[in-house]
Amino acid sequence: MRIMGLDVGTKTVGVAISDALGWTAQGIETVKIDEDAGQFGINRIRELIAEYDVSEFVVGYPKNMNNTIGPRGEASEQYAALLKETFGLPVVLWDERLTTMAAERLLIDADVSRKKRKNVIDKMAAVMILQGYLDSKNR
Template sequence: MTAAPPTVTTDASAFAAAAPAGRLAGLDIGTKTIGIATSTVDRAFVTPLAALARSRPSADLAALATRLAEEQVTGIVIGLPINLDGSEGSRARSVRAQARNIALACGLPVLLWDERWSTAAVTRDMLEADMSRARRARAVDKLAAAWILEGACQRLARLEASGTGR
């Protein structure tokens, strides 16, 4: 008998039930890079970590699985690019497929998190900080991953405080 595949869900409560306590990773999956952020073990703080340059899907999965194992994460939050009207287009379908592959490769539960405003929010913050275009280009993906993970960690903390999580 084979084990059930890891959970891939948009439901924070289901994710909380599937993800053991510990560090989470946040991913912002782009066509050229994958932004990575991690939380502290108590999920109170989030840190932008890296932007993994994309190559081949199998190489991307292997590099990601290795990096997340090194970081000892217990669950993954992946930004889901939903359209402004709430519908899902081809990018969202692609990210859903990649999320399933990442969950299987890493053996970890995945929470798909609405990322509609992540890039815009971090870009606005970087512009306000007067970052150069080159520095913004290098930082945007890992900062977007941190923004995504921060929102999910806040939601998970509210669930735990209300007694509906874990």
């Protein structure tokens, strides 16, 4: 049983998966969505759940720096509720403040081109969200 980490945006969802022991997170893909059109990539998420034997979700929860919840945080809450309703699996909202910026810095430090960064940033953010959650459980 593995844990799936998700970084939810308006156009894409970055997806990461834990190893079977729940120690490490690996990025697997970026799922295209269209929040405005109500298309949330649920069919692809369903396929990934089956492929990786997922038992739990960790959804990035972008709080404001003063700990309040803004529009993106509310969107993450709604996505988490959709996952729970659709799949009946536990969903944890995980504080992801600055995760995307940290992922971007990591990629810049690794000298990844701007074009390539754009293609992997959401997946990398999902890895950082999931790894933070796994590290908190394995202390």
